[in-house]
Amino acid sequence: MKVGFIGLGTMGGNAAKNILRAGFPTVVHDLRPEAAADHFALGATWADSPKAVIDQVDCVVSMVFGPPQCEAVLKGPMGLIHGDCAGKIWIDMTTSSPKFMRELVKDFVAKGGRPVDAPVTGSVDAAIRGDMPMFVGGEDADIESVRPVIEAMGQLRKVGPHGNGYVAKLVNNQLWKVHAAAIGEAMVCAKLAGLDPAIWWEVMKGGAADSFVLSHDVPSIFAGHYDPSFPIKLCLKDLSLIKELMDDTGVRSEMTDATHARFREAGARYGMEAGEMTVCKLVEEDAGVELRVPGDWVAPWDVSRD
Known part of the structure; x- marks a missing residue:
């Protein structure tokens, strides 16, 4: 073929x-x-x-x-x-x-x-x-x-x-973006309450709060690059398509709408090429804390095929 x-x-x-x-x-x-x-x-x-x-x-x-x-x-x-x-x-x-x-x-x-x-x-x-x-x-x-x-x-x-693949992808990204936005609030709250970010991350994994976003994307916050391989402009494009789907189906969307607003704020503050997890950097900056954790955090674009 x-x-x-x-x-x-x-x-x-x-x-x-x-x-x-x-x-x-x-x-x-x-x-x-x-x-x-x-x-x-x-x-x-x-x-x-x-x-x-x-x-x-x-x-x-x-x-x-x-x-x-x-x-x-x-x-x-x-x-x-x-x-x-x-x-x-x-x-x-x-x-x-x-x-x-x-x-x-x-x-x-x-x-x-x-x-x-x-x-x-x-x-x-x-x-x-x-x-x-x-x-x-x-x-x-x-x-x-x-x-x-x-x-x-x-x-x-x-x-x-045909078409169901697009539906699955949009609701997949809906949950992904909602969780990404929520992670910043949870991490900063935990740190200000006395829980070290590295310990927080380890104990959250495998429990009720775990997800691909938590396991895969939190290291980009620790490293401070916030994963520019998936920029805010793509997040906002996806969230607009998600909003369209929600409107077409008539489903309530308050949580998704709040997430969309947070990503728009990140784009306005850091630019459309900034990494997706800058949605968490907003919460860091506004709280006056940093979530950096020393370590050999391998960036997603540097992984080996093996």
Whole structure:
């Protein structure tokens, strides 16, 4: 199977490398040609547009910023829809709007294309290792036909028909962001009440308060970099999509709304490129404390594939 990959950012770039390492002939495209340098070293070839990608491959994977970028990939002047879509699978890994994407793919389906959504969770270290949990929606036969490609990048978790992958990703990120915002308040409160941050972290893990965010992301607070591999601008994009989904379903969203406000505050204070966990730095600064803990805290982007 020949694979195309569109979008070589922090997560997508590493996912594409794992497809290449799995032995799939791979054609890549990105708005920044220089992003493909490492992929060329692994044997990738280049295409100048999404259309040029799909014309050469059996399956195309995309991972871009959000809904407008997905629309450009599919329906732009040189988008997928202008190429040979018949029988081709489009695996989109973008965090996007389920309502929007279910409508967007209709033209792709009309041309014989077979859409699969597979947004991912985890962090850049999971993308490097190739073990990202992936929320995969689509026709079962379509998913199974590209299972080896998906499993080269991560763990396949079926969630039902096309569009459900985006739903799963958004509610996943909803819980992630709410917990990230709450962690700052809990850590600072514990320190001011006399509990050392390192001890707090150790005793919280494995109990009722534990989560991926607590186990994985607190070291970025201890190290003081707050994980810039996932910047505030992406958090705010996701939270806007989550708010849209909550409004569409009519569900109460006071906790999510408060979290959204806290992330907007972090973006205003530290800039949109600041790391996601600066949402906790706000609480540190306002309380006049620091949560640094000496130690060899390995940054997510520095992990080994082994």
